[in-house]
Amino acid sequence: MRLRRLLVVPLAVTGLIAATGVPAQATYYSGGMPSRTFNYKTVGINSTWVAFYDTGNIRWNQRVNSHIGRSTSAAADATAGSYSQSWYGQYTPHGVRGVNRTFSIKVNSRTLQASAGSNYTAWITSTVTHEIGHALSLDDNPNTTQASLMKHSRNRTTSQLPTAYDISEVERIY
Known part of the structure; x- marks a missing residue:
């Protein structure tokens, strides 16, 4: 019995250290695409907005070895407009991951313009790149102290670029 206690206590302490010593990881977002390769079409926007999506x-x-592109025949879509709500960007998944996802x-030009001032272009780029991150299965506001494009407080x-943390999370997911 004494030998059992001597073994159990160190194992329990080791388990506790391992559980608390693991670095925080982003919350996996189940609304993402099944792989890093996908296309979407841009809808109802001018060439300036298309360029933001291309960026x-x-x-x-360039950072996660993905193959994200635009195709007029894609089922997924991206747009921008002046919406009355206060959000900057919105990602909405449709269908089942791996089957018909x-x-x-949507990017809200009205809210971005009202908040960004002279940094409007930078804020659009940050927002578009953030929303595409959701398609790569990254969730909002990851539980980390590291910098992340996916944090609303950024x-x-x-x-405007995926951070080292964002890149490692995409690589972990796929």
Whole structure:
């Protein structure tokens, strides 16, 4: 019995240390696409807005070995407009992951313009790239002290690229 207690206590302490010593990881977002390769179409926006989406694609493609692109025949779609609500961007998944998953992204130019001041372009880029991050299965506000493009509290003027943390989380998920 004494030998059992001597073994159980160190194992319990080791388990406690292991459980508390693991770095925080983003909350996996089940609304993402089943792989890092997908297309979407842009709908009802001009070439300036299309360029913002292309920039977001490039920023992810160059950092996480993804293949995100635009195709007029894609089921998923992305747009921008002046919406009366106060959100900056909105990602909405449709269908079942792995079967028929698509999504819609909306970016709210009205709220961005009202909040960004002279940094409007930077805020659009940050928002578009953030929303595409949801398609890569990253959730909002990950539980980490590290910098993340997925945090709502990020500085949208300077945070426009996926961070090392975001990249490691996409690599962990896929």
